Amino acid sequence: MTSKERNNAEAVKAFIEDPANRELLERTEQFFAGQWTEAFADRRYAAEEILAQGDKAVARIAMTGTHAGAFAGIEATGRTIKGTQFREFRLEDGRILEHRGWFDTGLLLPQLQSRP
């Protein structure tokens, strides 16, 4: 890991941990983007791993929340859920130029669908 990559990883970590960036951290192009904040209450995010490579970095972000509203056609269950988000970043001189996020649903849906 070069010092530039180390700096980029630090910048990404700081960005994720800053509460002011919460809304940015929930953006995704997935079809359910508009449902996310109502479907899940008490959302908490924490960076679990950041890989930096050249001008790019990717963060694996763990999420916890409560299934409080309809999600992908599944009505609220009130369950506590765990989720995973990946967010990829492009940086220049330690500044974030752009980022795009993606939420896993493969491990999320079974938590909403399984019988209690």
Next chain:
Amino acid sequence: MTAKNPSPVETVSEFIEQFWNRNDLECVDRYLSDDYQELSYQSKEGLKQFAARILEAFPDKQYAVEEIFGQGDTVLVRMTVRGTHRGMFFGNAPTGRSMEVTLYRRYRAENGKIAEHRGWIDIATMMKQIKGE
């Protein structure tokens, strides 16, 4: 002089091509270490069974590597899988519809062998596409 070991990124790229695109399920014997940890499909055998199931459901499936990050022995890959739903898929009869879905796979590899894997996929988008919603 000994041949240089492939990098973790090279090992993972080759494995994805052989296993997921060329459907050479037996290549696990060459690419996966003896103490391989499979964190999504339980075991090497579970991985092969899952791959066989996906191949039956989407016989033309192809995985395109969109981005690959390597750091130390860790490799993280973002891929797009495309295919046509022509066989049973977890209780869903074939619809003939096509899917195009993003997934991530995280590997740990060293000395030309993959020692660990975990995967994530947007199954909600996949189900929506094959149901034509």
